[in-house]
Amino acid sequence: MKSLNPKNDAASMFQHVRSNMLRGFLYAAFVSFFINFAMLIGPLFMMQVYERVIPARSYETLYGLITIGVFGVILFGILDFIRSWTYAVMADVFARRLNLPALQAGVLRSIQGGAGEGGAVIKDIAELRAFIQGGAISAPIDAFWSIVFLIALYFLHPVYVAVAIIYILVMLFLNFVTDRVTRQAIQDASKAQQRHLQDVANSLRHAEVIEAMGMLPALVRNWRRSQEEMLDMGHVSSVRNRIVVAITKSLQKSLTMIVVATGAFLTLANAVSHSVLFPAMIMTSQAVGPFASMIESWRSWVNAIDSWGRIRLLIEGYENERQTMPAPAGDGDLDIDNLIYMPDGRDTPVLRGISFSVSPGEVLGIVGPSGAGKSTLARCLTGIIKPSMGGVYLDGHSTYLWERGSFGRAIGYLPQNLSLLDGTVRQTIARMRDSDPRDVIRAAQLAGIHELIGRLPFGYDTPVAETGHLMSGGQMQRLALARALYGDPKLIILDEPNSNLDSVGEQALIRAIETCKARGAIVIIIAHRPSVMAVTDKMVVIENGAVAQFGPRTEVISMITPDARSRAESRRRTISNSNMPGEA
Ligand code: ATP
Numbered sequence: 001m002k003s004l005n006p007k008n009d010a011a012s013m014f015q016h017v018r019s020n021m022l023r024g025f026l027y028a029a030f031v032s033f034f035i036n037f038a039m040l041i042g043p044l045f046m047m048q049v050y051e052r053v054i055p056a057r058s059y060e061t062l063y064g065l066i067t068i069g070v071f072g073v074i075l076f077g078i079l080d081f082i083r084s085w086t087y088a089v090m091a092d093v094f095a096r097r098l099n100l101p102a103l104q105a106g107v108l109r110s111i112q113g114g115a116g117e118g119g120a121v122i123k124d125i126a127e128l129r130a131f132i133q134g135g136a137i138s139a140p141i142d143a144f145w146s147i148v149f150l151i152a153l154y155f156l157h158p159v160y161v162a163v164a165i166i167y168i169l170v171m172l173f174l175n176f177v178t179d180r181v182t183r184q185a186i187q188d189a190s191k192a193q194q195r196h197l198q199d200v201a202n203s204l205r206h207a208e209v210i211e212a213m214g215m216l217p218a219l220v221r222n223w224r225r226s227q228e229e230m231l232d233m234g235h236v237s238s239v240r241n242r243i244v245v246a247i248t249k250s251l252q253k254s255l256t257m258i259v260v261a262t263g264a265f266l267t268l269a270n271a272v273s274h275s276v277l278f279p280a281m282i283m284t285s286q287a288v289g290p291f292a293s294m295i296e297s298w299r300s301w302v303n304a305i306d307s308w309g310r311i312r313l314l315i316e317g318y319e320n321e322r323q324t325m326p327a328p329a330g331d332g333d334l335d336i337d338n339l340i341y342m343p344d345g346r347d348t349p350v351l352r353g354i355s356f357s358v359s360p361g362e363v364l365g366i367v368g369p370s371g372a373g374k375s376t377l378a379r380c381l382t383g384i385i386k387p388s389m390g391g392v393y394l395d396g397h398s399t400y401l402w403e404r405g406s407f408g409r410a411i412g413y414l415p416q417n418l419s420l421l422d423g424t425v426r427q428t429i430a431r432m433r434d435s436d437p438r439d440v441i442r443a444a445q446l447a448g449i450h451e452l453i454g455r456l457p458f459g460y461d462t463p464v465a466e467t468g469h470l471m472s473g474g475q476m477q478r479l480a481l482a483r484a485l486y487g488d489p490k491l492i493i494l495d496e497p498n499s500n501l502d503s504v505g506e507q508a509l510i511r512a513i514e515t516c517k518a519r520g521a522i523v524i525i526i527a528h529r530p531s532v533m534a535v536t537d538k539m540v541v542i543e544n545g546a547v548a549q550f551g552p553r554t555e556v557i558s559m560i561t562p563d564a565r566s567r568a569e570s571r572r573r574t575i576s577n578s579n580m581p582g583e584a
Contacts, residue, residue: 010104010316013098020093021090021093028087028137028138031086032145035079036148036286038079047275073105091130091133098125099125102121102122104320120198120315126463127304139293142290149201163262171291176289177244178240178244182298185236186237186298186299188233189234192229252457256285260277321400325403331395332360333359334393335396336355336357336380338388338389338390351361351377352544361521363524363537364522364523364537365532368541372544373542374495374526375415379401382399382413383402408431413495418476422464424462425463426440430483431487448504450479452475456471476500491521492513492522492524497525498529
C-alpha cells in the first residue's frame with residue numbers, strides 16, 4: 001500500500017544523485033571531446049613530419065612541430081586528469097549521498113527480510129563506486145566521440161571511413177552477441193556469489209555452536225556446494241566473455257593490416273600520399289578501439305547496471321512513513337488500541353486485537369506461553385514494526401510514526417537476543433552517542449553493573465565485541481539493561497530481562513525497575529520466570545495473539561488458576577473471534 005505521507009527523503013535523494021551522475025557524465029563527455037581532439041595530435045604530427053620535415057629537410061619545421069606536439073601531449077595529460085578526477089568526484093558524491101538513505105532503507109529491509117537483505121545494498125554501493133571511479137564509463141563516451149576520428153579520416157580518404165565504419169558495425173554486433181551470451185550468466189554468477197558470501201558470513205557469526213557440536217564438516221560441504229555453484233556460473237560467463245574478447249582482439253589486429261593494405265592500394269593508385277599510411281592506421285584504431293573496450297568491460301557494466309537497479313529498487317521502495325519533526329515524549333499513557341499484526345506472507349495474524357493501557361509510574365508484566373506473540377507485541381510497542389490495524393500510542397502519538405531520533409531517547413528496549421553492537425562498554429551503554437560519563441555511570445549503577453565494569457581490563461573502554469570471555473551471559477544481559485535505562489527514558493520495554501540472571505542480578509533488575517517506576521516511567525516486562533513479576537502493578541496474559549487476562553497483578557494471578565483458566569479460555573475465544581480482521 002502506498003504511503004499517505006508524500007515525503008520520501010531517501011527517494012528524493014536518489015533522484016538528486018541520479019541527476020548529479022547525469023551531470024557528471026555529460027561533463028566527462030564534454031572533456032572527452034577535447035581529449036579525442038588532443039589524440040589527433042599524434043597522427044597529425046606524424047603526417048607533418050613525413051610531408052614537411054623529411055622532404056624539405058627542415059629543422060625549423062621539426063622544432064615547430066615538436067613544440068606543438070609537446071603542448072598537445074601536456075594538454076592531453078591535463079584533460080585526462082580532469083576526466084578521471086570527474087569520475088572520482090562522481091564516485092565520491094554517489095557513495096556519500098546514498099550511504100545514509102541506503103542504510104535507512106537497508107535497516108527497514110533487514111527488519112522485514114533478514115540482515116542479509118539489507119546488507120547487500122552496502123556492497124552494491126561499494127561496487128558501483130569502484131565502477132564509476134575505475135573509468136569504464138569512458139568507453140561509450142569515447143565510442144561516441146570516435147566521430148572526431150571518422151571526420152579526420154574522411155580528410156585523408158573516404159575509403160578509410162568506410163573501413164572504420166565496417167569495423168565499428170562488427171564491434172557493435174559483437175557487443176550485442178556479448179550481451180546475449182553473457183548477461184544472464186553474469187547475473188546468475190553474481191547472485192550465486194552473494195548467496196555464498198551471505199551463507200559464510202551467517203555461519204561465522206555462530207562459530208562457537210559450529211565448533212562445539214562438530215558442525216564444521218557439514219557446513220564445509222554446504223559451502224563447497226554453494227562455492228562450486230558460484231565458481232561454475234562465474235566460469236560460464238567468463239569463458240563466453242573471453243571467447244568474444246579473443247575474437248575482438250583478433251579483429252583489432254586484422255584492422256591494422258587492412259588499413260595498411262588499404263593505404264598501400266590507395267598509394268599505388270596515387271589516391272593518397274604514402275605519408276597518411278601510419279596516421280590512418282592510428283586514427284582507425286582510435287575510432288574502433290572504444291567499441292572493443294566496451295566488450296572487454298561488459299561484465300562490469302552488467303554488474304554495475306544490476307547494482308544500480310537494486311539500489312534504486314530498495315531506496316525508491318523505502319517509504320519514510322515516520323514523522324520528520326522530532327517530538328519529546330510527554331507524561332501521557334501508553335495506549336494499545338485494537339492492535340492487529342499480520343506479517344507479510346502469513347494468512348493468520350500474530351496479534352489479534354490487543355487493547356490495554358498503562359500509565360506513567362506503572363509497571364506492566366506480559367506473560368503467556370511460548371509463541372503467544374509477546375515479543376511481537378514488544379516490537380509493536382517499540383514502533384519497529386507497523387501494525388496492520390489499530391495502533392500503539394504513547395502520549396497520544398503513534399510509536400510507529402514517531403520520528404526515530406526523538407523516540408529513541410524516549411524509549412529503552414532490551415530485546416530477547418540482546419543485540420549488542422561492536423563498540424566499547426561506554427559506547428554500548430550510551431547507544432553509540434556522544435555521552436556524558438555521569439549518565440553512563442548512572443545507567444550502569446542502575447543496572448548493577450558499575451563495579452563489574454570496574455574490574456574489566458579497560459573499564460568503560462573495554463571493547464564489547466571482545467568481552468565474550470570476560471563477561472558472562474548474565475553480565476552481558478545487565479549491560480544491555482544499562483543501555484535500555486540510559487538517558488532515563490519514559491517507556492522501558494524489557495523482553496526476558498532475567499532469562500540469564502542469578503538472584504543478585506534479579507535483585508539489581510528489580511531495584512532498577514522500582515527506580516524507573518518512582519521517577520514516573522512506564523515499564524513493560526515480558527518474562528517466563530515469575531520472580532520479577534512481583535514488581536509489576538498490572539499484568540496482561542497473552543494467548544494465541546490475544547489478551548486472555550488484563551488487570552491488576554493480584555487479580556490476574558488469582559485468575560490464572562485451573563478453574564479461572566477455563567473461564568479465560570472461553571473469554572479469549574470471544575475476543576479473538578470478534579477481532580479477527582475481515583470478520584468485523
Ligand atoms: P517466546 O515466549 O517463546 O519468546 P513469544 O510469545 O515472544 O514467544 P513471538 O516471538 O512473538 O512469541 O512469536 C509469535 C509467533 O509469531 C511465532 O509463531 C512467530 O513465528 C510468529 N511471527 C512473528 N513475527 C513474524 C513474522 N515477521 N513473520 C512470520 N511469523 C512471525
